[in-house]
Amino acid sequence: MSDAQTTLSDADIDAETEAAQVCSDDSLLSVRNLQTRFQTAGETVQAVDGVSFDIAEGEILGIVGESGCGKSVTSLSLMDIVPEPGEVHGGTVRFDGEDILTKSPEEKRQLRGNRVSMVFQEPAKALNPVFDIGWQVGEPLRVHENLTKSASRAKAVELMRRVGIPSPEERVDDYPHEFSGGMRQRAMLAMALACTPDLLIADEPTTALDVTIEAQILDLIQELNVQTSMSVLIVTHDLGVVAEVCDRVAVMYAGRVVEYGDVEDIFANPQHPYTKGLIDCVPDPTADEQSLEAISGTVPNLADTPEGCNFAPRCPHATDECRQIDPRMRAVGDDHYSACLWEDPS
Structure with a gap:
C-alpha cells in the first residue's frame, strides 16, 4: 500500500x-x-x-x-x-x-x-399548469426582491431571453402546456437563476x-x-x-x-469496482463494433442492504472480507477517495 x-x-x-x-x-x-x-x-x-x-x-x-x-x-x-x-x-x-x-x-x-436554487428533474410536474410562465419565472423576484408584478414580468422576459427562449416578449404569457420539454426546462432554469443564486x-x-x-x-x-x-x-x-x-x-x-x-x-484511474463498471458501460462512439458491458445484478433494497459492502453481491473482486466489513473512505490519491477494500494492481 x-x-x-x-x-x-x-x-x-x-x-x-x-x-x-x-x-x-x-x-x-x-x-x-x-x-x-x-x-x-x-x-x-x-x-x-x-x-x-x-x-x-x-x-x-x-x-x-x-x-x-x-x-x-x-x-x-x-x-x-x-x-x-x-x-x-x-x-x-x-x-x-x-x-x-x-x-x-x-x-x-x-x-x-x-x-440556493434548484432545477427539478421533471419541469412538467414542477411548473404550475394554472399560472403563465412569466408569472412563475417572476415569482422569486416578487418574493425575495419585492418587485412589483409589472417589474417582475419585465425581468422575466429578460431571464427567458437569457436562457434561450425565442420571442420571450410573446411567450411570457404562455402556459406550461404550450412549451416543449426543452422550453419548459429552460423556463425552470430561468426561475432558478432569477435571484442570481450562489x-x-x-x-x-x-x-x-x-x-x-x-x-x-x-x-x-x-x-x-x-x-x-x-x-x-x-x-x-x-x-x-x-x-x-x-x-x-x-x-x-x-x-x-x-x-x-x-x-x-x-x-x-477509477479505484472502486462500481465506478469502473459504470465507465465500462459507456459505449465508445468511435468504435465500429463493440460489446456493451453491463454490471450484473441490481441495486439492493435500501430497506434491507447486505452485510458488509453493499456492492459485494455484484462485485467481481468481492472476497469473504468484503461481505463482512463495511469499508470506509480512504485516500487513494490527491483529492481522490474510495470506499473499497480492493486495490487495483494496475
Missing part, C-alpha cells in the same frame, strides 16, 4: 465527525454525514446513508450513479424539502458557514430560490431531452458558471455529462458515496 493509500483510522473518523461542525475554508457548501430515511409500511428505507462532500465557490460537482442510489434524495435533502414520509435525520449541510438544517422554516424559505442544484437537468437541447442546456449552465462564479451541483446518471461539465464527481451507490474526487483522475 502506497503512502497515499492510507486507511482512515478511528481517530480520523472522529476528526471527520468533528469536521461536520465547521465548513471548509474554501467551501461554499459542506455536507457531512447526511442521512435521510423513509418510513413506509413498517420498514425503514435509508435512502441517504452518511453522505459527505464539499462544493467550492465556482465549482461544478456531479453526483452520479444508477437509479435508486439516492442521488435525487440527496439533492432534496440539501434544501430540506424531502417529501413525506421522508425525513433528514442526521448530518449537517453547511452553506456559507451556516447549517441549513437547523434554520427556522422562514429562514429556509428566504434561502431557497434566493441564494448555488444551483440541477437534478437530472437533461432527462428526456434530445441530444441537441441537452447540449444547449449544459452549455448554458457552464456559461453561467463562468460568468457569475455560481457553484453548481449536477445530479445525473450520465457519465458523459459529468465528463463534459464537472470539476469533481461523487459516485453514489445504495445511498452512499463510494468514490469521490477530481473528474479527470477518476475517469483515468
Whole structure:
C-alpha cells in the first residue's frame, strides 16, 4: 500500500465527525454525514446513508450513479424539502458557514430560490399548469426582491431571453402546456437563476431531452458558471455529462458515496469496482463494433442492504472480507477517495 493509500483510522473518523461542525475554508457548501430515511409500511428505507462532500465557490460537482442510489434524495435533502414520509435525520449541510438544517422554516424559505436554487428533474410536474410562465419565472423576484408584478414580468422576459427562449416578449404569457420539454426546462432554469443564486442544484437537468437541447442546456449552465462564479451541483446518471461539465464527481451507490474526487483522475484511474463498471458501460462512439458491458445484478433494497459492502453481491473482486466489513473512505490519491477494500494492481 502506497503512502497515499492510507486507511482512515478511528481517530480520523472522529476528526471527520468533528469536521461536520465547521465548513471548509474554501467551501461554499459542506455536507457531512447526511442521512435521510423513509418510513413506509413498517420498514425503514435509508435512502441517504452518511453522505459527505464539499462544493467550492465556482465549482461544478456531479453526483452520479444508477437509479435508486439516492442521488435525487440527496439533492432534496440539501434544501430540506424531502417529501413525506421522508425525513433528514442526521448530518449537517453547511452553506456559507451556516447549517441549513437547523434554520427556522422562514429562514429556509428566504434561502431557497434566493441564494440556493434548484432545477427539478421533471419541469412538467414542477411548473404550475394554472399560472403563465412569466408569472412563475417572476415569482422569486416578487418574493425575495419585492418587485412589483409589472417589474417582475419585465425581468422575466429578460431571464427567458437569457436562457434561450425565442420571442420571450410573446411567450411570457404562455402556459406550461404550450412549451416543449426543452422550453419548459429552460423556463425552470430561468426561475432558478432569477435571484442570481450562489448555488444551483440541477437534478437530472437533461432527462428526456434530445441530444441537441441537452447540449444547449449544459452549455448554458457552464456559461453561467463562468460568468457569475455560481457553484453548481449536477445530479445525473450520465457519465458523459459529468465528463463534459464537472470539476469533481461523487459516485453514489445504495445511498452512499463510494468514490469521490477530481473528474479527470477518476475517469483515468477509477479505484472502486462500481465506478469502473459504470465507465465500462459507456459505449465508445468511435468504435465500429463493440460489446456493451453491463454490471450484473441490481441495486439492493435500501430497506434491507447486505452485510458488509453493499456492492459485494455484484462485485467481481468481492472476497469473504468484503461481505463482512463495511469499508470506509480512504485516500487513494490527491483529492481522490474510495470506499473499497480492493486495490487495483494496475
